[in-house]
Every structure is written in structure tokens, then in C-alpha cells.
Amino acid sequence: MESESSKACDARYYELLEELQALDFVLVELNLYLDTHPGDYQSIEQYNKFSQERMRVAHEFQQLYGPLMNFGHAFSKYPWEWSQTPWPWQV
Numbered sequence: 001m002e003s004e005s006s007k008a009c010d011a012r013y014y015e016l017l018e019e020l021q022a023l024d025f026v027l028v029e030l031n032l033y034l035d036t037h038p039g040d041y042q043s044i045e046q047y048n049k050f051s052q053e054r055m056r057v058a059h060e061f062q063q064l065y066g067p068l069m070n071f072g073h074a075f076s077k078y079p080w081e082w083s084q085t086p087w088p089w090q091v
Contacts, residue, residue, distance in 0.1 A: 013065055016065075026050050
């Protein structure tokens with residue numbers, strides 16, 4: 001039984017979360033590579049491109065479903081969205 005404070009999660013919710021996970025994976029791998037190859041211009045360009053894409057997808061997710069991170073890393077609409085479950089890490 002869903003509580004009153006639960007968010008409805010449609011297919012787009014899961015699509016965007018999966019896309020964020022894939023982008024995060026790529027960004028971690030590029031970050032690790034660039035730690036040992038700081039002069040690789042092409043990889044820096046890739047990192048920046050994927051960073052911008054992640055920001056775009058995160059913004060879309062947050063506009064549709066609420067914040068991904070707390071403590072000032074994301075805005076909340078009214079009413080306060082952190083009381084609504086499931087949170088992204090629960091699905």
C-alpha cells in the first residue's frame with residue numbers, strides 16, 4: 001500500500017535514473033583515466049561533454065520528479081519534496 005507521500009514512478013522515471021547511472025559510470029572512468037593522463041585533450045573534451053549531458057538529464061529528472069541530492073545540491077518545489085518516497089536510491 002502506497003503512503004500519501006509517495007511519488008508516482010512512471011517509465012520515464014526509471015529511464016532517466018538509468019541514464020544518470022550510465023553517465024555517472026562514464027564520468028568516473030574518465031575521471032580515473034584523467035588522473036593518470038592529465039594532458040589527454042580528447043578525454044578532457046569527452047569528460048566535459050558527458051558532464052554537461054549529466055547536468056541536463058539531472059535537471060530534467062528534478063523538474064519531473066524532485067531532487068536527486070540534498071544539502072543544497074538541488075532545489076525543491078512546494079511542498080517539500082524530501083518527504084515523498086521513493087527516493088532515487090530506493091528504486
